[in-house]
Amino acid sequence: MESVIDILESKFGAKRDASAKWDACVVVPKEYLHNAVEFLKNDPSMQFDMLLDLAGIDYLTYPNHEGPRFAVSYAFKSMKNPGRRVRLKVLVSEADLKVPTLTDLYASANWLEREVYDQFGIVFEGHPDLRRILNHVEFVGHPLRKDYPAQKRQWLSTTDFLIPELEKRLEDKGYKVIQRSKEIMPVEEEYLEGSIRE
């Protein structure tokens, strides 16, 4: 385990995260993240071939914290060398909310990055389909940020229109779409009655 950290430190200018007590965690500079992950995945001595999780962190109310406000943490696991795990972390400042995407290396990064974008507003550059995944389309703000009031509720007026996505998926599988469907907008007041609005 130490060797992974040493190699990352020497190759990609990473630093050991002093606050991580239970696992191996390194802070990687943002510009080397993609290279470091590619190295971790493809190097025969590493072979971290599974992206377990990807999470955003907001340090706004964190005690004794210095440095950028946000961080994104990646957890990797190796299936070929059993028991090997490592966690990478990139620091994201509020002025520059951009992180390179990992979707070209790990397919599982797609939805995980969408979730972090949805909840924290961190933009993943190069992501093929960066939309909200948990909250609805009319949601304003990013709820897991510490300055979002946790009890602030937002009503949705209509369901998501997912038919074009379905048609696209069918077309990818080789089916032919004869007729495209159009969205029918429901009457607005009908769906908003009974909503609590402050």
Next chain:
Amino acid sequence: MSNEAEKPNFITTSLDFLVNWGRTNSLWPFPYGTACCAIEFMSTEVGRYDLSRIGSEYVRFTPRQSDVLLVAGTISYKQAPILKRMYEQMAEPRWVIAMGACASSGGFYDCYCTVPGIDHIIPVDVYIGGCPSRPEAFFEAMFDLQKKIKDESYMKQRAERVKDQLEMIKAKTEQAKAEAREFAREKTAELKEFVTEKEQELVKKAQFWKE
């Protein structure tokens, strides 16, 4: 509708009795299960407790064929319009049961994503407490609902609805008439203007030729 139909008499009361008897003993639920309470509903439905004993024989997974919308589970804001549409698709008569703390009040999810009780979206007839509600509580709720249905009067509802419809039709015809009158008035005014203009033009022309 005349007042005759609203007064309880032998025919209406016996018809009410018949209709209510039929309705109470064949409540087909439509389970809208989104979370853990739906699992509890499954155990209510099968062998040991057996919901079919009170006539809820079939669990219908389509809103068109069911009488009771059974909301079992947490409803998030993303789901609220779907639930509303489901309710609207159900045919009358329809009733709603909110099963569990989540559906009744939002439960312990006091946050940005959970609807604090489905009564913000659709009308609810019976609430069941518990997290999740026990099958016994569910049966209690079904009995409550049956009692409620027995008190309803089919004929009265029908008379009221017909009255409402009549009033609506009357109001609509009134509106249409008023619109038509307004339209006619505007048109005649326009035509009059047009005619006077033409007349003046002709008069001017005539004067010109005279000169």
